[in-house]
Amino acid sequence: LNLDILTRAEQRSESLRKQLFEMIEKENTVKSRIDQISNDIRPEMIERTLQLAGSMKPEEIRENRRKSLAAERSNLESLLMEIVNNKSNLSVTLQKSDILVEKLRVKLEKDIDNALTDPPIDN
Numbered sequence: 001l002n003l004d005i006l007t008r009a010e011q012r013s014e015s016l017r018k019q020l021f022e023m024i025e026k027e028n029t030v031k032s033r034i035d036q037i038s039n040d041i042r043p044e045m046i047e048r049t050l051q052l053a054g055s056m057k058p059e060e061i062r063e064n065r066r067k068s069l070a071a072e073r074s075n076l077e078s079l080l081m082e083i084v085n086n087k088s089n090l091s092v093t094l095q096k097s098d099i100l101v102e103k104l105r106v107k108l109e110k111d112i113d114n115a116l117t118d119p120p121i122d123n
Contacts, residue, residue, distance in 0.1 A: 002111060006104040013101050016094040023087040030080045034073055041069040 046065050
């Protein structure tokens, strides 16, 4: 029974570790996109992007592009905050799970040692 509990606790820790890794990947992806938007939103980059598309209202197009990028950056920053919070919660939960696994291992090893070192019963 103790071995089964230990196995389940180890599986839970591994699952949490995987989730934490996925959160780190998502965080890095969102940060990269925010950095890209920060570069793209600069006036000279908007101007360069719009040079290829001729228009009778370039100021309006530039302003729409800037607003669109700013809105996307704002949404991504909100998402990033959620990811950071989730990552933090997962990290704490993983630490607790790893502590439980270690306690279970110690107990199981102690039980095994005790079973092996019990003196033989004299009749």
